[in-house]
Amino acid sequence: MTGFFLILISALVFPGIIIRTKSIASGRKGPGVFQPVKDVLVLLGKGSVFSDTTGLIFRVAPVISLSAIFTAILVIPFGNMKGMISFEGDFIFFTYMLALGKFFSIISALDTGSSFEGMGANREAFFSMLAEPAFFILMATLAMFTGYTSFSDIFRGFFIAGNHYVLVYSLIGLYLLVQIAIIENSRVPVDDPKTHLELTMIHEVMILDNSGFDKALIHVAGWLRFAVYGALIFNITVPAGWNVFLQAGLFLFVMAVFAVIVGLIESFRARNKMNKNPKFILALSAIALIAFLVVLIVTDKFIL
Amino acid sequence: MVIYLIVFFAVTLIYFASAERLATYIRLIGLQGLLLCGIAISELKDVNTANLIFIVAETLLFKTLLIPYLLSAIIRKSGVTKVHRQALPGFYLILFSIAALLLSVVLANSLINPFINTIFMTIALYTLFTGFILIVTHRLIISHLIGFLIIENAVFIFSLAVGSEMPMLINIGILLDIFVGVLILGFFGLRLKPHTNELTMLKD
Numbered sequence: 434m435t436g437f438f439l440i441l442i443s444a445l446v447f448p449g450i451i452i453r454t455k456s457i458a459s460g461r462k463g464p465g466v467f468q469p470v471k472d473v474l475v476l477l478g479k480g481s482v483f484s485d486t487t488g489l490i491f492r493v494a495p496v497i498s499l500s501a502i503f504t505a506i507l508v509i510p511f512g513n514m515k516g517m518i519s520f521e522g523d524f525i526f527f528t529y530m531l532a533l534g535k536f537f538s539i540i541s542a543l544d545t546g547s548s549f550e551g552m553g554a555n556r557e558a559f560f561s562m563l564a565e566p567a568f569f570i571l572m573a574t575l576a577m578f579t580g581y582t583s584f585s586d587i588f589r590g591f592f593i594a595g596n597h598y599v600l601v602y603s604l605i606g607l608y609l610l611v612q613i614a615i616i617e618n619s620r621v622p623v624d625d626p627k628t629h630l631e632l633t634m635i636h637e638v639m640i641l642d643n644s645g646f647d648k649a650l651i652h653v654a655g656w657l658r659f660a661v662y663g664a665l666i667f668n669i670t671v672p673a674g675w676n677v678f679l680q681a682g683l684f685l686f687v688m689a690v691f692a693v694i695v696g697l698i699e700s701f702r703a704r705n706k707m708n709k710n711p712k713f714i715l716a717l718s719a720i721a722l723i724a725f726l727v728v729l730i731v732t733d734k735f736i737l
Numbered sequence: 738m739v740i741y742l743i744v745f746f747a748v749t750l751i752y753f754a755s756a757e758r759l760a761t762y763i764r765l766i767g768l769q770g771l772l773l774c775g776i777a778i779s780e781l782k783d784v785n786t787a788n789l790i791f792i793v794a795e796t797l798l799f800k801t802l803l804i805p806y807l808l809s810a811i812i813r814k815s816g817v818t819k820v821h822r823q824a825l826p827g828f829y830l831i832l833f834s835i836a837a838l839l840l841s842v843v844l845a846n847s848l849i850n851p852f853i854n855t856i857f858m859t860i861a862l863y864t865l866f867t868g869f870i871l872i873v874t875h876r877l878i879i880s881h882l883i884g885f886l887i888i889e890n891a892v893f894i895f896s897l898a899v900g901s902e903m904p905m906l907i908n909i910g911i912l913l914d915i916f917v918g919v920l921i922l923g924f925f926g927l928r929l930k931p932h933t934n935e936l937t938m939l940k941d
Contacts, residue, residue: 601741712755712827719751719835726842727744730856 436511454696494541501534553638614662770800837866
């Protein structure tokens, strides 16, 4: 339960820290940390406008996406505490809850009948499809390394494994999770949330028809998705056995650092050309695969 | 320690599949030379000191310094900086690279032999396949040359995989290095067709 609330709290300030970092890096005064929350509160007070071409899917998709992410948060452990839902292979459940949310946002974009939104949905589906193997191979590596298949056991057993490979896998996991979070949340270098040209958009073009209350839900879902990956990064970098209060402080610290990293990447890195993105994302799977094979060989688990 | 170096070496091979600038290729070739030097130092403890010094000097001088320097000189001379003539999009190169990695693991593990180091064998095969992929999928002559250098690094790792049993193989790997140095200087360095702004043809 502690982890659940910490994720919710950090999700509220996460986009604000990114925006603040970007404004400081570019020498602007910029909005405050809570500006995105205020914007969402304004949106929540408005009604939604629906196009005549849209149907039921378009109306329910934002709610389903948000609830899918809330459900995914329930399996994430915090330190020694298990997630509210915990079972063998729960990381597969977690991944497919996130995928369910994405699936509904994709079919909702297709439901509008707009060619722009179809294009964005196509790109989002393709990039998510390419990022998925990287996440699964990473989780399989950690599962193989620790001998467990649920999030809480994997993260608890990770630091008990107690040999010098922990550092290597912690670093590889950190790198891959940051990159996957950036891809899944459609940020620079894969996508630019601030772009104004529909032809170059990926995620933003999919929500062009959403307005008011629905748009607020979509924004909140995006923040939560970031916070979810931040929680995974916390679990892979901070040993599970430490004091709870220390861990809570470290959790917020890791989230803040993660948000600052995303902000700095967006400030100092150019966006990829669209045709470079598949190569960029697939390279993550290749790196994860090397880590996986090394675990197989080192632990003598490769049997032909 | 050696496991970190060998994993880092494998990561450089993935970078080869995704890189698009010749300068990146050259930096990676230099880096691989440095990594091979580290691997050789940590792995070849049984060979005599004179031989070890020779191997280390060769990896540092030839692989890390001389060959990258010669390649940089060729690039400066020709003015070609990007690998803009691939026969396949870069996306497929990474797919091939992943497939090559999987194939290498299967092949290396099917050669169960107490005298062969499986991790070295896996990475050696992966290096070999990466060299082949680079040669087959690129059109510039310098990319072919870099593919050959990668294959040559594969021979070096092969020799390390069985190094304790067959030190002669290491010397063969080194001779191949010297041959490559002469090849680059004499053949590619002097006989490259000038002023075409493309590294695809040699002089008649």
